[in-house]
Each structure stands twice: as structure tokens, then as C-alpha cells.
Amino acid sequence: MESFRSNYNKLFTSFFLFSALLLVFMSSMPITNAKVHHHDFVVQATPVKRLCKTHNTITVNGMYPGPTLEVNNGDTLVVKVVNRARYNVTIHWHGVRQMRTAWADGPAFVTQCPIRPGGSYTYRFTIDRQEGTLWWHAHSSWLRATVYGALIIRPRQGDEYPFPKPHRETPLLLGEWWDANPIDVVRQATRTGAAPNISDAYTINGQPGDLYNCSAKDTIVVPIAAGETNLLRVVNSALNQELFFKVANHKLTIVGADASYVKPFTTSVLMLGPGQTTDVLITANQPPARYYIAARAYASAQGAPFDNTTTTAILQYKSAACSTTTSKCVSSKPVIPKMPAFNDTATVTAFTTSFRSPRKAPVPTKIDHNLFFTVGLGLNNCPRGARSRNCQAPNGTRFAASMNNVSFVLPSNFSLLQAHQQGVPGVFTTDFPANPPLRFDYTGNVSRSLWQPAQGTKVYRLKYGETVQLVLQGTSIFTAENHPIHLHGYDFYIIAEGFGNFNAKRDTAKFNLVDPPLRNTASVPVGGWSVIRFVADNPGVWLMHCHLDVHITWGLAMAFLVENGVGKLQTLEPPPADLPKCN
Numbered sequence: 001m002e003s004f005r006s007n008y009n010k011l012f013t014s015f016f017l018f019s020a021l022l023l024v025f026m027s028s029m030p031i032t033n034a035k036v037h038h039h040d041f042v043v044q045a046t047p048v049k050r051l052c053k054t055h056n057t058i059t060v061n062g063m064y065p066g067p068t069l070e071v072n073n074g075d076t077l078v079v080k081v082v083n084r085a086r087y088n089v090t091i092h093w094h095g096v097r098q099m100r101t102a103w104a105d106g107p108a109f110v111t112q113c114p115i116r117p118g119g120s121y122t123y124r125f126t127i128d129r130q131e132g133t134l135w136w137h138a139h140s141s142w143l144r145a146t147v148y149g150a151l152i153i154r155p156r157q158g159d160e161y162p163f164p165k166p167h168r169e170t171p172l173l174l175g176e177w178w179d180a181n182p183i184d185v186v187r188q189a190t191r192t193g194a195a196p197n198i199s200d201a202y203t204i205n206g207q208p209g210d211l212y213n214c215s216a217k218d219t220i221v222v223p224i225a226a227g228e229t230n231l232l233r234v235v236n237s238a239l240n241q242e243l244f245f246k247v248a249n250h251k252l253t254i255v256g257a258d259a260s261y262v263k264p265f266t267t268s269v270l271m272l273g274p275g276q277t278t279d280v281l282i283t284a285n286q287p288p289a290r291y292y293i294a295a296r297a298y299a300s301a302q303g304a305p306f307d308n309t310t311t312t313a314i315l316q317y318k319s320a321a322c323s324t325t326t327s328k329c330v331s332s333k334p335v336i337p338k339m340p341a342f343n344d345t346a347t348v349t350a351f352t353t354s355f356r357s358p359r360k361a362p363v364p365t366k367i368d369h370n371l372f373f374t375v376g377l378g379l380n381n382c383p384r385g386a387r388s389r390n391c392q393a394p395n396g397t398r399f400a401a402s403m404n405n406v407s408f409v410l411p412s413n414f415s416l417l418q419a420h421q422q423g424v425p426g427v428f429t430t431d432f433p434a435n436p437p438l439r440f441d442y443t444g445n446v447s448r449s450l451w452q453p454a455q456g457t458k459v460y461r462l463k464y465g466e467t468v469q470l471v472l473q474g475t476s477i478f479t480a481e482n483h484p485i486h487l488h489g490y491d492f493y494i495i496a497e498g499f500g501n502f503n504a505k506r507d508t509a510k511f512n513l514v515d516p517p518l519r520n521t522a523s524v525p526v527g528g529w530s531v532i533r534f535v536a537d538n539p540g541v542w543l544m545h546c547h548l549d550v551h552i553t554w555g556l557a558m559a560f561l562v563e564n565g566v567g568k569l570q571t572l573e574p575p576p577a578d579l580p581k582c583n
């Protein structure tokens with residue numbers, strides 16, 4: 001009896017334990033069959049020939065652009081990055097929320113020390129409620145000029161797009177090519193203090209297209225069959241240039257941006273800042289022929305030099321393809337779209353203000369932190385005794401850029417996240433100002449005495465779950481310009497934008513708190529402002545910066561430090577064992 005009871009108890013206990021374990025196991029698994037995708041990224045120099053000349057280009061797995069990653073919402077990515085190049089490198093998964101996995105975000109000296117030549121690091125993260133197009137790119141120095149690729153996130157298995165299933169899907173990565181080593185270009189600029197050389201070409205999926213020398217035969221062809229509707233996933237992966245994008249004679253229906261769906265709207269032209277993505281449907285409803293897909297600069301800074309060339313691919317109707325009338329089809333010139341003027345800000349405004357969330361959005365309304373950040377350029381006076389060859393910005397200065405007059409300096413002995421997590425003092429300070437130190441007419445004629453920013457490694461601290469409203473105010477110091485401001489680790493609602501100085505009394509009335517778009521990069525209008533809101537629900541240290549790499553090089557950045565909340569689900573995971581060290 002005794003033993004029967006004890007056995008029965010044991011049996012019962014183990015059954016109970018087993019069920020409990022099963023429950024724990026099952027509840028830690030998503031409802032649908034999420035997958036784990038393993039990839040190896042070897043960063044290496046590879047000969048790449050463009051514009052008649054071959055360069056030893058830094059690539060991933062010898063590909064330019066790099067491999068396209070395709071996943072479903074809810075899947076996990078495990079990417080082992082091996083650095084066989086001669087430069088430090090990190091990889092950033094642009095727009096991925098990285099909930100509690102800030103260690104996998106990637107910006108050098110912010111969430112990790114770089115992967116040094118010969119080293120490796122494995123990025124692990126899960127896609128959490130994001131669908132559409134994102135991308136990945138190097139986030140150290142200017143390596144992202146050539147180290148980038150698409151990240152396509154389809155709905156969970158069994159789920160569908162909120163629009164008719166397209167016949168075909170084509171990622172179109174817009175890039176920027178220097179007929180030089182991009183690292184030499186940024187090093188030269190850093191040495192001289194001057195603006196870096198402009199690029200020599202833009203590219204679509206790595207190819208400049210047939211308006212450039214030595215490029216015609218490799219022009220990207222995008223096939224389409226008469227009557228069908230296809231999805232184009234357009235990414236601006238250019239380094240320093242906002243771009244207009246058009247397809248000759250075809251309307252584009254926007255269905256998503258930055259891996260969030262939007263209320264569909266139709267346009268003939270897109271504008272994307274570096275970092276931004278736009279998913280569009282295109283229907284083959286024109287006479288069968290070949291049509292150019294084209295991108296060229298939106299250059300908002302008056303008087304600043306820019307690459308004014310045009311990259312093209314070809315939208316080719318199948319019935320116009322070469323199989324039937326071989327020689328004819330090749331010689332027929334594609335129809336070329338009329339692009340907006342380089343400074344057509346009116347078109348940009350009409351486009352960016354058309355975005356809406358598909359339905360009523362959970363925009364935070366009770367605001368804990370009401371922030372106002374100025375964003376713009378500056379000029380540093382040269383220290384006494386400096387050589388003139390190191391002071392080649394206008395009138396013997398050096399270019400700078402800042403947010404709230406702080407020109408951001410990266411640490412070099414610890415990443416900000418490591419310093420935060422391990423409590424290492426002296427790496428950063430937590431006094432990033434909530435407001436500019438000085439109020440002035442931001443978009444007017446700014447007194448020369450205000451042009452030189454202070455330097456610092458300052459973060460702004462947020463408690464877990466706090467809500468933020470942030471006014472991003474462009475300045476006209478040196479020149480006004482549209483800045484694509486990107487926040488790591490978060491999507492935010494863009495609730496308003498406008499020109500001139502933001503005026504709370506007047507402009508609060510314009511806030512869209514009903515269905516504003518959810519983005520990870522906001523194009524702050526030239527000589528104007530944008531207002532964004534988000535909830536600090538992801539602990540870590542998160543860089544916010546201008547996605548024109550020339551501006552981040554000059555210091556147009558800051559970071560939010562978001563504290564842990566209560567319990568495991570509100571706490572940053574421990575650092576991976578292979579996290580690179582700085583020294």
C-alpha cells in the first residue's frame with residue numbers, strides 16, 4: 001500500500017511535471033510554425049567592375065549587393081558574420097525592432113565593439129510583428145556603401161497580405177557607387193574637414209544602368225506580363241542621397257513602408273531618404289514595351305554639390321521581350337520618365353504627407369517626455385596652429401553636425417550598451433538636453449556665433465514604458481537640408497510635419513493622432529520640422545541619427561538609453577558570449 005501510494009504519487013508528480021514542462025515549452029513557442037534561419041555572412045574584398053573600372057570592393061559572400069534574406073513574421077534569424085576584410089565591421093538589421101536583443105542591433109561602439117579583421121560574431125534576433133521590406137547594412141565607417149542587402153518579411157505562414165497577392169515580387173535596392181574606395185573617400189574628408197567627394201553613379205540592385213558608360217549590358221531587367229500586378233520592394237540604400245523614384249508611364253500604389261502596412265494610395269513618384277523602404281504595387285496596364293525604372297537625386301541643400309546622374313533599370317513586358325523579334329526589341333529604346341526637378345520639395349511634401357496607417361493607430365496621448373531636438377550642420381573653427389590642409393571647409397573651418405548643439409562622438413574603448421550594462425563609468429554621460437540650449441530663429445539667418453557645436457557622448461535616459469513626443473527641428477546653419485532621421489530599436493508615429501519654426505500653439509492643431517504612419521526613418525523637411533511619438537518599450541541603448549552617412553560622420557546623432565522594466569519580458573537579454581570586445 002505504502003509503496004503503491006508512493007509510486008502513484010511519483011507517477012502523478014512526473015505526469016504533472018511533464019505537463020507543466022510541455023505547457024512552458026509550448027507557450028514559449030509561437031502559435032504558428034515559426035522557423036529559425038541560419039546564414040553565414042563572409043565579409044571580404046571582391047573584385048567588382050563598374051563604370052569601366054574594377055575595384056576591390058568589400059562585399060558579403062562576394063555579392064554586391066549582398067544576399068537577400070527572406071523570412072516570415074515571427075521567424076528567428078541567426079547570422080554568423082565572419083570578417084575576412086581588412087576593416088572593422090558590424091552589421092545592422094535596419095528597422096528590426098530587436099525586442100530585448102539590443103546586442104544584435106549592430107552600430108559600432110553603440111551596441112557592440114566592431115568585429116575585427118579575422119574575427120566573427122553571430123547575430124540572433126526574432127522578427128516581432130513586422131511585415132514588409134527591411135534591409136541590412138554595415139554600420140561602421142562607410143562600409144555600408146557596398147555591404148548591404150534586402151530583408152523581406154512576409155506574413156506568418158497561413159496569413160496573407162492585406163492586398164491581392166502579387167504575381168511576382170522584386171526587391172529594388174537603390175545604391176550609390178564611387179569610382180574609388182569609399183573608405184578612402186571618408187578618410188580624406190575626415191582629414192581635410194571638407195565635404196567628401198560626391199558619388200559617381202547611383203545603382204539599382206548594384207547596376208548603374210545604361211545611361212552610364214560601360215554599364216548597358218548589365219542593366220537590370222524587371223519582367224512583367226501584360227495585365228499582372230507585381231510588388232516592388234524599393235529600398236534607399238544610398239549612402240548620402242535622398243532619391244526620387246519613378247517608372248515611366250506607370251502609376252504606383254503604395255501599400256507599405258519601413259515594414260508597416262499603410263493605407264494604400266496611388267502616386268507617380270516616390271521619394272525615399274536613405275534607410276527608408278517603400279512597397280508598391282505596379283500593374284502592367286500599358287502598351288507592351290520597355291519602360292525605364294529610374295532614380296535620381298532629391299537635393300534639398302541649396303548650393304551643395306551632389307551627384308546629378310540617373311540610374312535606370314528596365315520594366316520589360318514579356319510580349320516585348322526578345323524571344324520573338326530578337327534584334328528589334330534590343331534596339332528599341334525604353335520609354336524614359338520625366339523626373340521631378342532636383343529641388344522639387346513640393347512633390348516631396350505631397351508624397352510624405354499622403355502616408356496613413358491602415359486603421360486607427362494606438363498613438364500614445366499621455367506624454368512623459370516632451371522633447372525638442374534641433375538637427376543640422378555646423379562649422380568648427382580650426383584650433384590655433386592647425387594646418388590649413390586640415391581645415392578645408394568654407395573659410396578655413398571643418399564641417400560638423402549636431403543635435404541640440406551636441407556633436408556626437410563615438411566611444412572607442414567600450415560600446416555604450418556594454419558600458420551601461422556593466423556600469424562602466426566615463427564612457428558616456430546622461431545629460432543629453434531635452435531642449436536646445438538656446439532658442440533662436442532656426443530656419444532664418446543664424447548668427448555666425450552659433451555655428452560651432454559642442455562635442456559630447458551624451459544619451460537621453462528613458463524609463464521602461466515611458467512615452468515620448470519628439471519635435472525634430474531642422475536648422476539653417478550653413479545650409480538647410482532635408483535630414484532622414486532614423487531611430488534604432490523602434491518604430492515611431494510621424495504625427496505632423498511642416499516648414500519654418502515649430503510653433504506648439506499653432507502646430508499642435510495639425511497633429512494626426514488617429515492614423516499617422518508608423519516608420520523607422522523620418523524625412524525632416526528642409527527648413528522645417530517633424531513630430532514623432534513612441535513608447536519606450538524596448539530596453540537598451542538606441543542610436544538616433546541622420547541616415548546621410550556624411551552627416552553621421554560629422555556628429556548628427558545621439559542615443560536613447562532605455563532602462564529595464566520589471567521582469568524578464570521587460571529586461572535586456574544577457575550579452576552573447578561571442579560579443580566582440582574593444583581591447
Ligand SMILES: *[C@@H]1O[C@H](CO)[C@@H](O)[C@H](O)[C@H]1NC(C)=O
Nearest residue numbers: 179180181184185186188197
Ligand atoms: C576626390 O576628388 C578629388 C577631385 O576629383 C580627387 O583628386 C581625389 O583623389 C578624390 N578622392 C578620393 C579618395 O577618391
Ligand SMILES: *[C@@H]1O[C@H](CO)[C@@H](O)[C@H](O)[C@H]1NC(C)=O
Nearest residue numbers: 051052200211212213214309
Ligand atoms: C563616357 O564615355 C565618353 C565617350 O567615351 C566620354 O567622353 C565620357 O567622358 C565618359 N563619361 C564618363 C562619366 O566617364
Ligand SMILES: *[C@@H]1O[C@H](CO)[C@@H](O)[C@H](O)[C@H]1NC(C)=O
Nearest residue numbers: 296305306307308309310342
Ligand atoms: C550635372 O552637373 C554637371 C556638372 O556640374 C553639369 O555639367 C550637368 O549639366 C548636370 N546634369 C544635369 C542633368 O543636371
Ligand SMILES: *[C@@H]1O[C@H](CO)[C@@H](O)[C@H](O)[C@H]1NC(C)=O
Nearest residue numbers: 300302341342343344345346
Ligand atoms: C530650383 O532650382 C531652379 C534652378 O535649377 C531654380 O530656378 C528654382 O528657383 C529652385 N527652386 C527652389 C524652390 O529652390
Ligand SMILES: *[C@@H]1O[C@H](CO)[C@@H](O)[C@H](O)[C@H]1NC(C)=O
Nearest residue numbers: 379393394395396397448478
Ligand atoms: C566666408 O567668408 C566670406 C568672406 O568673408 C563670406 O562672404 C562667406 O559668407 C563666408 N562663408 C561661410 C560659410 O562662413
Ligand SMILES: *[C@@H]1O[C@H](CO)[C@@H](O)[C@H](O)[C@H]1NC(C)=O
Nearest residue numbers: 411412413414424425426427
Ligand atoms: C574610455 O575612454 C574614455 C575616453 O577616451 C576615457 O575617459 C575613459 O576613462 C575610458 N574608460 C575606461 C574604463 O578605460
Ligand SMILES: *[C@@H]1O[C@H](CO)[C@@H](O)[C@H](O)[C@H]1NC(C)=O
Nearest residue numbers: 443444445446447448449450
Ligand atoms: C545675416 O545676419 C548678419 C548679422 O547677423 C548680417 O550681417 C547679414 O547681412 C544677414 N544676411 C542676410 C542674408 O540677411
Ligand SMILES: *[C@@H]1O[C@H](CO)[C@@H](O)[C@H](O)[C@H]1NC(C)=O
Nearest residue numbers: 405437438449450452453454
Ligand atoms: C553651441 O555650443 C557652443 C559651445 O558651447 C556655442 O559656442 C554655440 O553658440 C552653441 N550654439 C548653439 C546653436 O546653441
Ligand SMILES: *[C@@H]1O[C@H](CO)[C@@H](O)[C@H](O)[C@H]1NC(C)=O
Nearest residue numbers: 088113114116412581582583
Ligand atoms: C577597430 O576596432 C578597435 C576596437 O575594437 C579599435 O581599437 C580600432 O581602432 C578600430 N580600428 C579602426 C581602423 O577603426
Ligand SMILES: [Cu+2]
Nearest residue numbers: 483546548551
Ligand atoms: Cu542629415
